Amino acid sequence: xxxxxxxxxxxxxxxxxxxxxxxxxxxxxxxYAMSWVRQAPGxxxxxxxxxxxTGDDTYYADxxxxxxxxxxxNAKNTLYLQMNSLRADDTAVYYCAEIGWTQQELVAVxxxxxxxxxxLVTVSS
Amino acid sequence: xxxMTQSPSSLSASxxxxxxxxxRASQSISRYLNWxxxxxxxxxxxxxxxxxxxxxxxPLRFSGSGSGTDFTLTISSLEPxxxxxxxxxxxxxxxTFGPGTKVDMK
Numbered sequence: 001x002x003x004x005x006x007x008x009x010x011x012x013x014x015x016x017x018x019x020x021x022x023x024x025x026x027x028x029x030x031x032y033a034m035s036w037v038r039q040a041p042g043x044x045x046x047x048x049x050x051x052x053x054t055g056d057d058t059y060y061a062d063x064x065x066x067x068x069x070x071x072x073x074n075a076k077n078t079l080y081l082q083m084n085s086l087r088a089d090d091t092a093v094y095y096c097a098e099i100g101w102t103q104q105e106l107v108a109v110x111x112x113x114x115x116x117x118x119x120l121v122t123v124s125s
Numbered sequence: 126x127x128x129m130t131q132s133p134s135s136l137s138a139s140x141x142x143x144x145x146x147x148x149r150a151s152q153s154i155s156r157y158l159n160w161x162x163x164x165x166x167x168x169x170x171x172x173x174x175x176x177x178x179x180x181x182x183x184p185l186r187f188s189g190s191g192s193g194t195d196f197t198l199t200i201s202s203l204e205p206x207x208x209x210x211x212x213x214x215x216x217x218x219x220x221t222f223g224p225g226t227k228v229d230m231k
Contacts, residue, residue, distance in 0.1 A: 035220065037169075037220075037222075044210075044212065044222060044223075044224050044225045045161075045163070045212055045214075045222040045225070046222065047214075047219065047220040047221060047222060050219060050220070059219050062126070095168055095169075100171075100174075102174065102175060102178070104156065104175050104178075107157075109156065109157055109174060109175040109216060110157075110216040110220075111159040111171055111174040111175075111214075111216060112159070112161075112169070112171060112214075112220075113171045113174075113180065115168035115169055115170075116168065118168060
């Protein structure tokens with residue numbers, strides 16, 4: 001059974017830094033791309049970042065580009081999100097998710113098929 | 126960037142009702158469209174991927190259709206456990222979520 005557990009969420013001051021972790025189990029972590037998605041209190045889902053299976057390719061939403069860095073350690077089955085220059089609008093529950101995919105009509109369609117329970121990041125003075 | 130819209134933003138329905146939620150992309154995304162269900166305090170759950178493929182374990186009352194820019198999620202007969210918020214998501218260019226549709230009890 002796939003199991004994703006996020007940790008590292010905390011109360012941090014504006015301008016500060018936090019590193020989130022996502023421990024993976026129940027699947028071959030090194031074979032899958034991974035993603036971070038966040039949800040501000042009472043708001044919808046916002047995609048934050050993604051990383052390829054090898055870690056060679058990374059992607060970011062414009063709202064976090066230049067401030068957040070996604071990485072992974074395939075030997076430790078762990079995904080990370082380094083968050084710098086935190087702002088009040090970064091306050092959210094942060095979820096990690098496995099990126100699944102399927103081949104349909106010569107194209108690979110990606111989706112988020114397994115999610116962690118989330119970790120809360122609060123940015124406030 | 127690809128923008129996603131959903132309509133309605135909320136709806137009230139009764140058990141047994143047929144419910145339809147629409148999602149529109151700002152440009153053609155072929156069939157790179159997924160649907161998720163989220164209940165309060167819980168992580169989202171994948172329902173439909175590639176516009177119309179049912180994720181394993183998801184009840185057959187859920188179905189998806191569409192391609193290009195216009196997509197639909199249909200619940201054929203609403204069950205009590207279906208009251209939740211539903212999000213569409215494009216995966217044509219990285220990921221973007223729609224704003225969500227909250228389905229509550231009439």
